[in-house]
Amino acid sequence: MKQGTINFIFKTADDSFIFGHRNSEWTGLGPFIEEDIAFASMAQDKIGHAWVLYKMLNEHAGLDDAEKLAFYRDINDFRCAHLLELPNGEYDFSLVRHFLFDEAEFLRYDLLLNSSFAPLAHMAKKFKGELKYHTMHAESFLIQLGQGNADSNTRMQKALEAAFPYALGLFESYEGENEVIADAVFPGEEILKNKWLERIAPIIEQANLKMPDLSTQPVFGGRQKQHTEHFAPMMHEMREVSSTDPNATW
Amino acid sequence: MKSFDPRINRIQPAEDTTTEMKAGESWITFEVFHQKKRGDQHIHVGSVHAANATQALLFAKEQYARRLPCANMWVAPTDAITSFAYSDDDIFTTATEKDYREAGGFKVRDKINAFKKTLTENQK
Numbered sequence: 165m166k167q168g169t170i171n172f173i174f175k176t177a178d179d180s181f182i183f184g185h186r187n188s189e190w191t192g193l194g195p196f197i198e199e200d201i202a203f204a205s206m207a208q209d210k211i212g213h214a215w216v217l218y219k220m221l222n223e224h225a226g227l228d229d230a231e232k233l234a235f236y237r238d239i240n241d242f243r244c245a246h247l248l249e250l251p252n253g254e255y256d257f258s259l260v261r262h263f264l265f266d267e268a269e270f271l272r273y274d275l276l277l278n279s280s281f282a283p284l285a286h287m288a289k290k291f292k293g294e295l296k297y298h299t300m301h302a303e304s305f306l307i308q309l310g311q312g313n314a315d316s317n318t319r320m321q322k323a324l325e326a327a328f329p330y331a332l333g334l335f336e337s338y339e340g341e342n343e344v345i346a347d348a349v350f351p352g353e354e355i356l357k358n359k360w361l362e363r364i365a366p367i368i369e370q371a372n373l374k375m376p377d378l379s380t381q382p383v384f385g386g387r388q389k390q391h392t393e394h395f396a397p398m399m400h401e402m403r404e405v406s407s408t409d410p411n412a413t414w
Numbered sequence: 415m416k417s418f419d420p421r422i423n424r425i426q427p428a429e430d431t432t433t434e435m436k437a438g439e440s441w442i443t444f445e446v447f448h449q450k451k452r453g454d455q456h457i458h459v460g461s462v463h464a465a466n467a468t469q470a471l472l473f474a475k476e477q478y479a480r481r482l483p484c485a486n487m488w489v490a491p492t493d494a495i496t497s498f499a500y501s502d503d504d505i506f507t508t509a510t511e512k513d514y515r516e517a518g519g520f521k522v523r524d525k526i527n528a529f530k531k532t533l534t535e536n537q538k
Contacts, residue, residue, distance in 0.1 A: 196441075197463075198462050198464065198476075198477060199473065201473070202472065202473055202475075205480060297475065300472060301472050304466075305469075308466065
């Protein structure tokens, strides 16, 4: 497997893994029981996506097994976008992050249906339903709260503006992207970004929210393995149990 | 950005906070009906709280279709359901014996077995 493809799979996996973990922090603390269950369940789905991608790196690129890549890899090797490692804050932020990320994920896997790398195309087909549900859930909340009252609308608008520069950072290029595009593994982050903007604009409008300024400076760095101050403490907490006995079997 | 994680920071409600609930302000409940496979009847499995019917369906999926096969789901606002009062449950008692109305009253199994027997005998 070429290095570009490895990098592509790594960053896609890290995004799902870190997002899944962050969202799982809401388990038991969600705003109401039905949403608590739905949000936790989607967080599990994301960890599942990461697992499949890490396994792909193990099986097709000869890297460590999925558990090692997730729990014992040097944290300086992670390439998740900053959007996903930010702390949860208030629920409006988590919902908006979920909306911005999952719309991009849905489109990313839609493009991967035609990937020249068969395991990715196969995975895209298999996970289409889960990703569709994630976007339905995100959209329903964006619209419900955007259209709700002045308070909910203001909160969603603020969260949207706070998250947007970070969401643009999802589409940061990475080492070997040209190769990935040339080999038709994935058509590229720029194409995905344009499709994403096209898709989210009417939903944001329907939710009575304003599209943030598109000329805003994206928050890059994640794909270059640079992270925010929030990343290391989160990884430390995540690995607290497994690191007490790395050879334990579950 | 502060975390809501209780190990990090518990929300401290303002001391003078008083909450008054008005009728209809709180979310309503929806009854959930689950269909195992196409063609089957939708079977009532429980209820969910939701702000609207679309969200009720989305929550119903995670709560009632996560652990078993599902072809389709329905939700209906709970207050759209009309029911008998339990105090009227005496209407369900039958005064005289009418077991011919009950499914068990039909001796179908015997007829089916007899039919099957003739089939196998014809094949011989």
